[in-house]
Amino acid sequence: MSGRLYGLGLGPGDPELLTLKAHRLLRAVPVIAYPLAAGGTSFARTIAAPHLPGGQREIAIPLEMSTDRAPGQAAYDTAAHAIAAELEAGFDVAVLCEGDPFFYGSFLYLFSRLAARYETTIVPGISSVMAGAAAIRRPLSARHDAVTILPATLPDEALRARIEAADSVAILKLGRHFGRVKTLIASMGLTGQAVYAERVSLPGERILPLAETGDAAPYFALVLLYRGAEPAILGPLAPAEPGR
Amino acid sequence: MSGRLYGLGLGPGDPELLTLKAHRLLRAVPVIAYPLAAGGTSFARTIAAPHLPGGQREIAIPLEMSTDRAPGQAAYDTAAHAIAAELEAGFDVAVLCEGDPFFYGSFLYLFSRLAARYETTIVPGISSVMAGAAAIRRPLSARHDAVTILPATLPDEALRARIEAADSVAILKLGRHFGRVKTLIASMGLTGQAVYAERVSLPGERILPLAETGDAAPYFALVLLYRGAEPAILGPLAPAEPGR
Structure with a gap:
């Protein structure tokens, strides 16, 4: 039985603008994944940080930004592979998304690689x-x-x-x-x-x-x-x- | 010291799609107000219902819908008057809004009547x-x-x-x-x-x-x-x- 993939919308930045649903799932999943900007910061993880229970495995996705933040496809391939390994082992994985997962943003590149193979839930966020x-x-x-x-x-x-x-x-x-x-x-x-x-x-x-x-x-x-x-x-x- | 007016976005319908902030304020305010459709139902109050602590005063705003839900301006005048009375007495009032308060919706008609006179906070919601x-x-x-x-x-x-x-x-x-x-x-x-x-x-x-x-x-x-x-x-x- 594979794990479930979650695209968790975390809202615009205030950790209190998470939904109750995103908050519950964020605390329940054994694995979180998030984009990591050049310089090693993750805005999505910063929004989530006050709510994290500790002890979760973390998959950081280093985004090699080129012009206009066009994604480095290789980084998404690598991240999708790491996430798939957790899902195959039966663990749920929440991808942390600034704003809303389906409203621009990098989650799309993981969704396109994984949603056909694994059960996926999108939790909308405040744009x-x-x-x-x-x-x-x-x-x-x-x-x-x-x-x-x-x-x-x-x-x-x-x-x-x-x-x-x-x-x-x-x-x-x-x-x-x-x-x-x-x-x-x-x-x-x-x-x-x-x-x-x-x-x-x-x-x-x-x-x-x-x-x-x-x-x-x-x-x-x-x-x-x-x-x-x-x-x-x-x-x-x-x-x-x-x-x- | 007047009370504060809140426009509380409650999201699309699932009570778990409230933000943590809307949830906190919904439980803290002494007065809630919400639109009431013909037939006596309030979608906004239904979304909020599982979270209400009980004992709050309630201001129902009967919407006399005409074509395309054009608002009955008299109903908003009456509601704004009732809300202003609570604010003048020092009580915070949360107006419950389906979706987001500033994205269509009837809150606009209360905001335009009250925001210039009372401190107002808008809590965005999932559209x-x-x-x-x-x-x-x-x-x-x-x-x-x-x-x-x-x-x-x-x-x-x-x-x-x-x-x-x-x-x-x-x-x-x-x-x-x-x-x-x-x-x-x-x-x-x-x-x-x-x-x-x-x-x-x-x-x-x-x-x-x-x-x-x-x-x-x-x-x-x-x-x-x-x-x-x-x-x-x-x-x-x-x-x-x-x-x-």
């Missing part, structure tokens, strides 16, 4: 898009609004067309694309409707009108752009409130 | 979009994919243009619009890439290829449409797996 809107304190969408989520890695023309077709827009994966995205939003006359959010739900969270940001942003930062048709409902952009 | 992708067992987005979320209430031409501009699409609020949406997707030749999900994460959850559905759908059902550019990563549409 940075929802957590960002909560931190900014402005609703993402009401009634008939269309919401579009865009990776900043897309070329300018693709971003422009999709922004024009949406009411609310979240632009993720900013990193080295941030300056270009800022320029594009300015060229569309939308800077005044855009808010920048960094380290959402974590200590050091920063929420700023896009107009007040510099030109550098980390990979895990996002811009929310509000073009919605119902400003009377949504109200003005609310400033971040201390002491939340 | 039905992420829970739907987890239930369908197919990733929503990878790498450079654009994701668009559309209310089925939009007219055909608006839906068509936005579907054409996206890679993955979630269409929400189906209800009486379902037949029209199905016809539209068929006319675009995309039926084979579309999956229908109903009662996601709840007993009686139904996941079907769109081609195999009837013409009726409840309001809380969604269609996920996969037009992504990386089918080799995403794999074929996986059937729902029993015993998850």
